[in-house]
Amino acid sequence: MTLFTLLIKELKQRKRNFILGVASVTIAVAVFLGSILLLTSHENHIRLVLEDKIQDTQKRTDVLKDDYRKIMKELGFNLLILPQDQNLTDFYTNNFAAKTMPEEYVEKLAASSSMSIRHLLPSLERKILWPEAKRHVLLVGIRGEVPLLYRAPKEPMMQAVPKGRVVVGYDIHTMLDLKAGDTIKVLGQSFVIETCYPERGSRDDISLWIDLQQAQKLLNQPGRINAILALKCLCAGNSLDSLRKEINAILPDVQIIEKQEKVITRAHARQRASKEATDALFADRKNKQQQLEIQKKFAALFIPFVLLLCMVWLYILFTQNANERKNEIGILMAVGVRPAQIILLFLAKAFLICMTGAAVGTVAGILVCTTASYFKFKYITFGLLAGSWATAILVTLISTWPPAFSASRQDPAIVLAKED
Numbered sequence: 337m338t339l340f341t342l343l344i345k346e347l348k349q350r351k352r353n354f355i356l357g358v359a360s361v362t363i364a365v366a367v368f369l370g371s372i373l374l375l376t377s378h379e380n381h382i383r384l385v386l387e388d389k390i391q392d393t394q395k396r397t398d399v400l401k402d403d404y405r406k407i408m409k410e411l412g413f414n415l416l417i418l419p420q421d422q423n424l425t426d427f428y429t430n431n432f433a434a435k436t437m438p439e440e441y442v443e444k445l446a447a448s449s450s451m452s453i454r455h456l457l458p459s460l461e462r463k464i465l466w467p468e469a470k471r472h473v474l475l476v477g478i479r480g481e482v483p484l485l486y487r488a489p490k491e492p493m494m495q496a497v498p499k500g501r502v503v504v505g506y507d508i509h510t511m512l513d514l515k516a517g518d519t520i521k522v523l524g525q526s527f528v529i530e531t532c533y534p535e536r537g538s539r540d541d542i543s544l545w546i547d548l549q550q551a552q553k554l555l556n557q558p559g560r561i562n563a564i565l566a567l568k569c570l571c572a573g574n575s576l577d578s579l580r581k582e583i584n585a586i587l588p589d590v591q592i593i594e595k596q597e598k599v600i601t602r603a604h605a606r607q608r609a610s611k612e613a614t615d616a617l618f619a620d621r622k623n624k625q626q627q628l629e630i631q632k633k634f635a636a637l638f639i640p641f642v643l644l645l646c647m648v649w650l651y652i653l654f655t656q657n658a659n660e661r662k663n664e665i666g667i668l669m670a671v672g673v674r675p676a677q678i679i680l681l682f683l684a685k686a687f688l689i690c691m692t693g694a695a696v697g698t699v700a701g702i703l704v705c706t707t708a709s710y711f712k713f714k715y716i717t718f719g720l721l722a723g724s725w726a727t728a729i730l731v732t733l734i735s736t737w738p739p740a741f742s743a744s745r746q747d748p749a750i751v752l753a754k755e756d
Contacts, residue, residue, distance in 0.1 A: 354689060357653050361693025362700060364646040364731050369724040370701035371635045373715055374708060378631065381710035382624045389620060415453060415579075417441075417564040420589040431539050432461040432474065433562040439548075441587050442564050448586055453579070457565040460551050466544075468521045469512060473505075474543040475522070477551020496547070502527035503545040506535040522546070523554045564590075643731055650689075650735030654682065658743040675744035682740030683733075690732040694725045 418427065419435040427433050442458040460477040480496035497503055502522065504514055509532040514520065518529045522544060535541060552558050580592050698721065705711045 353653055353657055354685075357650060357686075357689040358693040358696065360646045360649045360653070361690055361728050361732060362697040364643050365694050365697025365724050365728050366701040366704065367642040368639055368701075368727050369698060369720065370704045371639050372720060372723075373701065373705045373711070375628075375631060375635055376715050376720075377705065377708060377711045379628060380712075380715065382628060386621055386624065414594060415566040416593040417445075417566065417583065417587070417590050418593065419562065420591050422562075422591065424591075424593075430463060432463055436460070436557060436560040436562045437590065439559050439561045441590065442561070444586055445564070445566075445583070453566040453583075455565075455567040458548065458561045459563050459565065460548060460555065460557055460561045461563065462555050464523070464555075466522065469508075471511075472542075473508060474539055475551060475555070476543050476545045477548040477555075478545055479548040497530060497545050499547045499550060500527060501530040501546070503531045503533060504529055505533055505541045505543040507541040508544065509533075525550070525554065643727070647731050647735040650686075650732060651739065654686070654736045654739040655742075658682070658739045678744040679740045682736060682743065686732050686736035686740070690728050693732075694728040697728070698724060 418433050419437040422433045422435040439458055442456050445453075445456055458479060462475050463472060464475050465471075466473045466475075478497060502520065504520075509515065509529075514529055514532060516529050516532055519526055520529065521527070527546060533540060546554075548561070552560060583590065583592055701724075702716065
């Protein structure tokens with residue numbers, strides 16, 4: 337009788353033992369493969385979610401920064417470029433610069449390729465007696481912002497006033513009961529009111545804004561300006577000293593004044609926008625990583641525990657099988673079957689159980705994983721399958737070798753004598 341024949345007869349007579357053995361290996365492989373697949377799937381899912389979160393956060397950060405930028409624009413310009421010979425005491429006392437400089441200075445700044453400023457706005461300002469209204473006002477001539485030649489155009493912080501139009505400050509239009517569309521005269525020239533500004537609580541409330549060329553003509557200052565407003569870029573290393581050196585290299589006969597409180601407010605706003613988005617992303621990443629670490633720790637305990645139970649169960653099954661077959665083994669050995677062949681008989685059965693259980697366990701493990709929405713079949717790799725089957729073989733071998741070896745060491749004479 338061949339080894340194969342004995343194996344077939346054994347399986348037919350002890351189907352329950354075989355099924356229980358296959359179930360044990362099936363559970364071991366399903367738990368091992370399923371746990372690793374789920375962990376891999378979850379980890380990749382978290383990575384993809386975080387990548388999407390990073391992109392989404394970047395978009396929201398850009399929107400938030402843009403919102404802050406728009407809000408900060410309401411603060412106005414934070415740099416003021418004045419003629420070098422302008423006395424600052426007189427400037428702060430009179431609220432305008434009495435000295436002037438060529439209008440072409442702003443073009444020189446715009447043509448520079450290494451500027452650290454934005455939004456160049458030339459202006460000509462004078463405090464005048466407005467004869468038509470018999471009151472003092474600040475007349476401001478402005479033109480559209482001068483675009484920097486070497487930078488992408490930005491949305492202007494202040495719109496130009498069309499020729500023949502005037503923008504009126506709050507105190508002026510409330511005192512004189514003016515509104516948009518009305519016509520007024522300034523120094524003998526007629527202007528249509530473009531806009532009436534709301535209250536700002538500054539010198540803007542007593543100002544009239546008109547086109548720069550018209551202001552130059554009315555004030556007899558052709559081609560002249562007395563200030564250039566600008567916005568300092570919040571760049572690393574862009575200090576006021578370095579900015580002064582940079583501007584003075586282009587315009588040596590000007591002085592630069594920085595409105596410090598606006599610079600600080602603008603910087604804090606940008607930093608806050610970036611920090612809020614970064615903190616939210618960090619918290620989300622930390623939370624997901626903690627969840628994943630908990631799952632990994634659980635799997636690190638659960639998988640060995642299940643494998644150990646399966647090994648114990650296989651050991652019990654094969655020990656019971658060896659005890660039930662003592663007489664059969666004794667007879668086989670009495671007719672000349674060697675101990676190695678007895679071991680081989682047990683291991684052949686164990687191998688069949690192992691392969692059947694590994695196949696069923698692989699299918700079961702994958703089916704369980706498909707219930708997870710983030711599972712993808714691409715995570716099933718040859719290395720993972722090979723590792724699962726190798727684990728099944730190792731579990732089966734460790735569990736069945738001791739009973740098989742013990743059965744092969746029996747003395748047939750003693751076994752048969754006890755039976756008699």
